[in-house]
Amino acid sequence: MTASGTADGLPPQDDDAAAAKYHHPYTPYDVQMHFMKTVYDVCARGEGQVGILESPTGTGKSLSLLCAALTWLRHHKRGQYEASLFSALRDNNADEPDWVVEQMLRQKRAELAGKWERREARLAAARRKEKVAAATASSSERGGKRRRMDDGRRSRAKRAEDEEDEEFLLGEEGGDGDGSSAASRSTDSNDRLSWFSAETRAMLEKAGLVAGKSTTSGANGDDGEDDEDALGQDNIKIYYTSRTHSQLTQFIAELRRPQFPSSMPEGAKSVATQKNDEATSTELVKHVPLSSRQRLCINPAVSRLGSVAAINDRCAELQKPKKSNDKQSKGCPYIPSASPANALQFRDTALATLPDIEDLYQLGTRLHVCPYYASRTAVPGAEIITLPYPLLLQKAAREALGIRLDRRNSVVIVDEAHNIMDAVANVHAAALKLSELGRARDLLQIYVRRFGKKLKGASRVMVGQLARVIQGLSAWLTSALETSSSSSSSGTSGIVDPTALLKHKGADQINLFALVKYVQEAKLAYKVESYAAYLEEDAKDAKSEKNNNPSTPVLHTLTSFLLALTNLASEGRIFYEVLPSENGQKPDMKLSYLLLSPTHAFASIAADARAVILAGGTMAPFADYETHLFPTHTPDKITTLSCGHVIPPENLCVWTLAGTKAGTATFDFSFAKRSQPAVLKDLGAALLNLCTVVPDGVVVFFPSYGYLDEVVEAWKKVDADSAGRGSVWDRLQGKKAVFLESKGASSDDVLAAYSSAILDEKKDTKEPRRNGALLLSVVGGKMSEGINFADRLGRCVVIVGLPFPNAHAPDWKARMEYIASKSGEEAARAYYENACMRAVNQSIGRAIRHRGDYAAIVLLDQRFRSPRIQTKLPAWIRGGMVAGSEEKGLAGMLGTLGQFFRGKREQK
Known part of the structure; x- marks a missing residue:
């Protein structure tokens, strides 16, 4: 549908009045007014709405997005507070006269106002405390915002054999033979990639940092009741995502400009609040940025591991109960349960200060509490959550972060959305080289020589299966590389049948689902690679200690590729490519997994959110987004808008x-x-x-x-x-x-x-x-x-x-054939042209950057x-x-x- 009509509950009669109601900090241009009204309308119309909006660079798109969306959110919350109170009282007191219900309603309003005031007072105190801390911090501490990875490696004497067993030996995960684990399985059986173990959830509950399990009094010294949970409509959230952390940081800077009215209805304010209405007429936006452990981990022994997968595995490993009483075996000292009071202070400061990722890292460092986990405690009270593409686009990643999209109360805004389909494909992509398989085989052999006889039955079986898979993939790649080298007619790239990859060494008889699940839950990749790194480190001469870069995490790379192999064959293709020799080395061969269509991968967002807004400077042509991201949405659910520029013609x-x-x-x-x-x-x-x-x-x-x-x-x-x-x-x-x-x-x-x-x-x-x-x-x-x-x-x-992609390249040929099989040749041609024109439009957009x-x-x-x-x-x-x-x-x-x-x- 077109972006016409009047926003429900917000009729902009004239530009000045409308600008004030959107709370834009400047005088908006006409195109900004049109853009904000459209964003508000999409949010207000209800469940399942989609907005595909184009506003050229230089027109203040990000600021307009947040002004419109947060104005809607505050209006919606005020209405929902009142409606929910009245509905609950009426349902529970159907036989009572109206005056009794009204009296009870008045009392409930006062209770709600008190909880809101206590929360705002607590956050105000956190802001004051943070200002004092910032004022006393040294300039050198804050000057280099991006942290340097601590290289504080403890000196390594030869460890005792039992210490090696405790750190590197595989546990009994997968004891039932199918890769399952009763000790560390996520409570959500569908969350195959969640890094939240049962121990982690127990840790958060013990610290009083998850809803419904609070055992710790609030930071303001009250009776422990969590006002964040008591304010029932605070689960209304806006999820804002963009490509990079730098773009998100710029957005957060924009978020600090406008001021928005209080979410508390006028009729619910207490007498004290009404007397001080000027001071409480605005309410600071509650914002939490989310990121991966790689950016937020403050434990030097973990963060220096480098790769995301290795950091995730080591973090999860440190949360498990240890048998040894040695201090080095007691897990991570920064987990929130180690200091519940600091974790609560972290939560309140995060909600009170509009932080970016670096602010969270510095706050966690100062409070000695893990920013990765402590930031989760702020999510229930947040109104807007910022996160990069990969954390939103993968359902497992969302669930690991505690994000649950809600059909009534979740608005998803994707900024810089012109490449969203490529981003969906990228987060599901995987690649593996023959040389990496050789390295993985060597690492596994080293590990088996040391621990093979001590492995339990199920672990021994799974390690053997992984070795067979490595051998099978290596055999196929070696054969393909030899064929390509000896035959001039053989191409250097093409498509591979997934079943052919695993026919060697009987690898096709292995249950990849069970194997991948075991590797993830037993932290096999981390333990094998950590043991190899431990041996390499011990073998180093003291003079060569400076070279401590972590080796390539090849087993994690292998695991990601095996996970891609478990996807439906109709959704993706596997390609091979011969890589030319470099620095005198022999040629290499690479396998790559490509997601052919983003439809299924994006479906959980399209179906679960109240509204999804795709916004960008150059979104044209729009047809691909409607066809491939929202194929089940009817036209009346989709709003498209292409704004003019703010420059004069x-x-x-x-x-x-x-x-x-x-x-x-x-x-x-x-x-x-x-x-x-x-x-x-x-x-x-x-x-x-x-x-x-x-x-x-x-x-x-x-x-x-x-x-x-x-x-x-x-x-x-x-x-x-x-x-x-x-x-x-x-x-x-x-x-x-x-x-x-x-x-x-x-x-x-x-x-x-x-x-x-x-x-x-x-x-x-x-x-x-x-x-x-x-x-x-x-x-x-x-x-x-x-x-x-x-x-x-x-x-x-x-x-x-016109920069058309190479239609004869294996990846584009496969993609076009897939779209043609689903929607016809004309749809495939349109997709091909649209990919070209999106690239052209991005290049054109480099020229005009502001009104003058x-x-x-x-x-x-x-x-x-x-x-x-x-x-x-x-x-x-x-x-x-x-x-x-x-x-x-x-x-x-x-x-x-x-x-x-x-x-x-x-x-x-």
């Missing part, structure tokens, strides 16, 4: 260049034609002329690194008809300083040099003065996403061709004339297209752009 000029001469269509950068000498020559001529009329920075995006290298090589050659003017490359460098993005290299140095060439004044007058800089980059490369080419850095963005910015965009390919392609561009780009530009050629473009930039200079 005269600040954007979009030109389609189909050919050098008017009325021609010589620019065809399809794979079959793009290498023709005439095309390369005309492309060089077009950019030479463009650099003449465009001031400052020009960024050109090519469809691939390979084609960019080909073009540059052709331009460096001197044509016979150049008439002594030199090569195209030399002439380009005479116009502007030219910079080139390289595959695999860091973009920071190139970007810094490009910026310097534009912004820094030349002091050496002997050097020829050039008109800014030219950056040659690649669609989908480092420069095409997340880089800000604002103002002079990006006065013109040129898109060379201006730029030209040149679409350099005759295929951009197609209405089918143009409809997949963002609405604000389509609105800036010069009518008939595709027929006017190079001369028409130069005239229009020259006039465009002259007009901007005159306005200064």
